Amino acid sequence: MAHAQALSVRPIAAEEAARRLAGVAELDPSGVAASAAELTRHGQAFAIESEGGSAVFVVAVRNGCAFVVAAKGEGVIDMTAVLDHVVTRGATNDGCTSVALQTARPGLVRKLQKRGFRVTGWVLRKDLQ
Numbered sequence: 001m002a003h004a005q006a007l008s009v010r011p012i013a014a015e016e017a018a019r020r021l022a023g024v025a026e027l028d029p030s031g032v033a034a035s036a037a038e039l040t041r042h043g044q045a046f047a048i049e050s051e052g053g054s055a056v057f058v059v060a061v062r063n064g065c066a067f068v069v070a071a072k073g074e075g076v077i078d079m080t081a082v083l084d085h086v087v088t089r090g091a092t093n094d095g096c097t098s099v100a101l102q103t104a105r106p107g108l109v110r111k112l113q114k115r116g117f118r119v120t121g122w123v124l125r126k127d128l129q
Helices: 014-020 036-040 079-093 106-114
Strands: 008-012 044-050 053-062 065-075 098-101
Touching (some): 014 036, 014 053, 044 079, 053 079, 065 079, 079 098
Antiparallel strands (some): 008 044, 044 053
């Protein structure tokens, strides 16, 4: 049985979040954000520190849903568990009724489904010549 890690969570400025989210916008399946700086404009950024690593994420709250706009972890931190725990707790405290995110990673979908998330749609994209 894995032991629980002590986590430190703090809000961070958009500039710090953009620096730490470098490369994430290019992975956005919707293609909405062209840069990490654009991702940080959509919500509040947070940093997570633990013995096993660190992470940064941006959450936007709209219509009772806490939407994880972007996230990036470093080290041996289980981002799925940490984000589920931290975002769910924050969303509950803020009166939200749901948590959502978007990904192009099938493995992440499977891990999140085991934590109670369900697929509610797809992102479809057509490249134009």
